[in-house]
Every structure is written in structure tokens, then in C-alpha cells.
Amino acid sequence: MNLSELGTPSLLLDKGRLMANIARMQVSAERLGVKLRPHLKTLKSAQAAEALIAAGASGITVSTLKEAAYFLDHGITDITYAVGMVPAKLAQAASLMADGADLKIMTDNLEVAQAIATAADQTGVPYRLLVEVDCGDHRGGLQADSEDLLQIAAVIGNSTAILQGLLTHAGHSYGVDERAAIEQIAAQERDAVVMAAERLRTAGHAVETVSVGSTPTALYAQDLSGVTELRAGVYTVFDMDQQARGVCTTEEIAMSVLSSVIGHNRAAGKILLDAGGLALSKDRSADQFRPEVGYGQLCQADGSIIADLYVTSVSQEHGHVRVRDESDYARFPVGSQLRVLPVHACMTAAAYDYFNLLENGQVSDRWDRVNGW
């Protein structure tokens, strides 16, 4: 099918670029001597997960238990749920395990660890726990030298639950745009979690999994001694947020939104698209390093970049594009199609139930996605 036959807005996934991105990270993980456990929070697609596993991934990471159930339904069993567990979700986790999932859950909270241990003892379910370590991102996680780390390990170790290991995420790698700075954060990420692992081992605990990852640190880490696995997600498709940080080029961005020009507002100096805040998301992550990007980079329908043309503002169903000069109206008539490279792929993709796969400029397939909770 030709792109011109697709309704707009539609979500496109360039298969060639996707496969190249997948291969690049797999090589990076192998060079560093660690397993790769891709984060499916970006693609949320069984076919994508199958492609990742075929390329060498050792399991997957998910951001919701709904994702875990979806991927389990598609035969993928080795799953890490990398968002903080709460007691109310333990029954759902147990149900996934009963259905065959080798599920790892996570917390950084002693009371939750106690609830997991109690539930494990009462039900006999051997929950596998990763303890979250904060390596400088200051989202979740315990400090590597915290007392709670040892207490959580002791509580889990004395129960039917199993201490699987440690996990950290260098989200603060998104705050820099120089390779040397990313390399430094990757070292910090490794050091924090390896130090925490040493403390647990010294206290007599086995630590099977020592997990790190963010797309920038996963790509630029120099040495992951002591680490067992890498997690990352957005590298599979990249986006303008990553491009703004120098982590990828626009030619490596595999996801885009196909839209139609629905209006010319000459008085206001802009072209209107039918891809607005819902179709693109209101994420403005590229602002820190490239504020001109706004809500996305414009491309021709064939994917070639249009220099200096961006989605400058959005309302719910409208994308506003400030024209460069009068000639843009003739160049992009109402009814013509344009593509938008998203600012943050994970946020943009969540508005769509499926990807339209692109191969050689044609729509070759549909890959479904799981959204919501």
C-alpha cells in the first residue's frame, strides 16, 4: 500500500531503520559483555519484541503489568517490570507467574518489601525482587550505601520471595548533550549499582542480576564490569529528543507521524496539520538543547527532512507550522501529506493502536501495540 492511501494522522515505523537500531545496540551490549533486555515501553509491540529477541535480546523490560500480560500472551516469558511495585498489584503479578511468566518486580521501599515477603510466605508465590538503586537520577531508588538496601535484602532473603538483584536507571543522562558527559554518567550508573551489589554479597546475598540502562548510557558506556544486563528502549526508534542530545541522527529516527495539511492561515503565517497534541503528544523534551524543534521536525511524505520547518505549537487536533516564507504555501498545499519526526517517541506512539510498517517506501504490514493500564 502507498502512504497516500493511509488515513491521517497515522503512525509509521521504518523497518530498515528499526532493524539497524536494534543491531547497533545488540553489538554495543555484546562489546560490553552484558545481556540486553530491551525496554518495550517505547514500541509496546509483540512483533517488535520478537525482532529484538531474534537479534539476541535475553528478555524484555516493561513499564506496566498490562504490557507484561500482553507479551506473555505472545509467548515471551522473561519479563522485568521496572516500575515500583505496590502491594495491591501483587495478585496480578502472581497471576502472570501462574500463567508462565518469569516475572521480576521492583521496589526501593522497605514496607513494600515486607508486604512482598509476607505475601510470598502466605501464598507460596516465589516473587523475584529487584531492588532499585538511585545512581543520580533522583527519580526512584535507594542510595547505594543506604541501610534500607541491606534490610530489604534481609527481609526478602528470609522469605519465600527471591532476591533477584539490583536495577538502576541513569535518567539524568538525558540532561547532557556531550559524549564525554554521557560516558561519565554511564560510569556513575555502573559504580552505584556495582557498589550496592558488593554490599549485598558481603552481607551474604546472591546477586544474580545487576541491571543498568538508559539509551544514552547504553550506547556510550565504556566499561560495564560487574554489570550483567543493559536495559534501554527508545534506541529502537530514536526521536528528536535523542537527536537534540547528539545520541542519534535524524536519519536514524525510525518512527514518524503521517499527517495532512488541513489549512493555510496566511494572516498568521502558518500551515495547519491534522497532527496536533494528541497525535504528537505535548512532550517538549527537545527544548533544552534545540528549542526550535517544538513538537516535531517536518519531513516530506517520503521521509526526507525539510530544513527549518517544525511543528511550532499544537492544539488537540491541530499542529501549527510556522512557514519559512510565502513559497511554503504552494510547496505544501492543503490536502498534501507531511511526516513529523516526534520529540519523544514513547509518548507519541501511545496515541496509536498499531504501527504501519514501512519497507521501501511502502506500507508492508501492521504491528499492533498495547496501551493503557
Place this chain on the structure above:
Amino acid sequence: MNLSELGTPSLLLDKGRLMANIARMQVSAERLGVKLRPHLKTLKSAQAAEALIAAGASGITVSTLKEAAYFLDHGITDITYAVGMVPAKLAQAASLMADGADLKIMTDNLEVAQAIATAADQTGVPYRLLVEVDCGDHRGGLQADSEDLLQIAAVIGNSTAILQGLLTHAGHSYGVDERAAIEQIAAQERDAVVMAAERLRTAGHAVETVSVGSTPTALYAQDLSGVTELRAGVYTVFDMDQQARGVCTTEEIAMSVLSSVIGHNRAAGKILLDAGGLALSKDRSADQFRPEVGYGQLCQADGSIIADLYVTSVSQEHGHVRVRDESDYARFPVGSQLRVLPVHACMTAAAYDYFNLLENGQVSDRWDRVNGW
């Protein structure tokens, strides 16, 4: 069902507040002597549309043709699609009309009007066209004194298509927070479209529909002489964006997101929720007047406001709440539930397939939603 039995994050809709908001706008429209055509882009729910029509609405407005098809499936036929039409979507519009929709479409573009006229003549489909007028918002729309307005009317008038009338939207009413300023924009909105209607009538065209609307102007308009209908959507549930502008109180906000506390990061001074950028959206519209609101206002699970507690930042599945002082950790333990009043209800709701209806603090029903394109 109790709220504690709901998974998190979940979307809640307080039925009592919803019905009061619906009644308030219906009274406003009747006071002004115009029909009310609610915009379902916010609720996207058939049960909500039925409640609006039962309260006196004369038809509905939609933001996608998928919404139009969904509401038509639920027996609602009088539908205005208030986003610029493109020729590629005409076949879909014709199909909806063949299935019984009294569908109104919209453009502000002469070439599109010519394409509509040609398609109508070739297929015999009597497309009903509203011409969009710009009343100062500078999104879409022709200036009321533009030459293209008369040309579009002439092209449509000479074809099998039907000139239904005019439509404008005072989106710039969101840029002010004083009642006098909103009243002034409401007058400007009316004047623009009424002037355009007079020009069309002088040129010999019948103008059945003269349509205005935005939630602020619809609530505060003083005189809509010459206008036939009001469109507005977010008034049904309101949100912190509207509250920040003084258009509603927090006690009138009918939509909220139920979330769980999933972590305490004492080193960073924050509580983590399982409602992040996907569950709340990354909309920051309240920033202009209340930057402290961030990504939402925190409430207890029962809906009572927690003073000075907001979602200060988000990542994909994490909401970060800066604590007021140390006592907040004990007050909001990991595993406890909190509600978030969203910044922009239309954006937040789009992440969910259904509303959990709340009556007397209990979940009484589910109302489904249509998302995507």
C-alpha cells in the same frame, strides 16, 4: 465497587459534578437564546453524549471522523466535524452520511471547497459545509472580511454541496484570566462570525448556522445576537487549566486520575506516583497563570484537595510530587491512593478506554470512550 478495588492509574468521572456542569452550560445557552452543540472531543463517550442530549443539546461536535462514526453507531446523527476537511477524507464523510449522519464538514480553503463541490457534483452527495472564520485565535479560519469567504460560498452554492453556514472558535480566550477580558473576546467572537454571515447574506446566500464557542466565552458571553449555536467541550468536566483562568473552581472539576504511591525518594524530597506523563499527559497549559500546578493538583482518594501538593514533574510512568515537609511521607505511604486533578482534561482522558463513573464515592458504572483516528 470501592475505589480501593480499582487498578491504578484509572480515570474517574464524578457524575454529580458532570451533570451540574452540563446543566450550567445548558442554562447559559438558553439564557443567550442559542442552541448548544457540545464538543465531544473531551468526553468522547456515547453515554456522556446521551446525557448531554437529554439535558437539551441540539446535536454534537466532534474532532475526528472516527468520533463521528462512533457516535453515529450509538444513534446520534446531528454531527459537526469541526476540524478542517481534506479531499482524502471526503469518501469517509460520504459513507457516514450514507449511514444516516447529518454531517457538517468545515474548511477555510478555496481549493478544498472546490474539491468538495466537484466531489458533490460527481457523486451526488450533498456535503454540508461550514466555512471557518478566524475571530482572533489565529489557528484556522478566514478573516471575516476576506474575499475567499465569498468565493467559497459561490463555489459551494453553484454545486450539489450545501452551504450550511459559518463557524468560529475563540481559542484565544484561554490566554486571559479576567472575566471582563473573556466577555470582550466573546463579543469579538460573535462580531466576527456575524459580520461574515451578513456578507454572505448580502451576496445572496442562506446562512442557517452561525456557530461560536470555547468554554470561557460560552460561559461569559453577554449577548449572542445573530449567533445560532454554541460549541464547547471542556466545561463538562473542567480541569486545572480552566481553574487557573478563573473559569471554574476545583470543586467543579469532574475528571480525575486515581493513582498509587509507588515510592518515597527522601534524598530527593519527593513521593512517586504511578501516574506519569502517559496517565496525565504532558500538557502544561496551567503554567501561564498557575505555574505551581505543574502536571496536576493532588487530592485525597475521596477527592478532597490537598493544599500545595502538585505533580511537579513526570516521566513516562512516574509522577513526581515534591513533598511539603517530612510528614508527607507518613501521610501518604507507599501503596496508598491519591487522585490527580488534570491540567487539561481532553489530553489526559485520551490515554484511557473508559471512565469509571463515581456516584456517592463509589464506582457505579463504566462509560466507554473512543480514541485515536
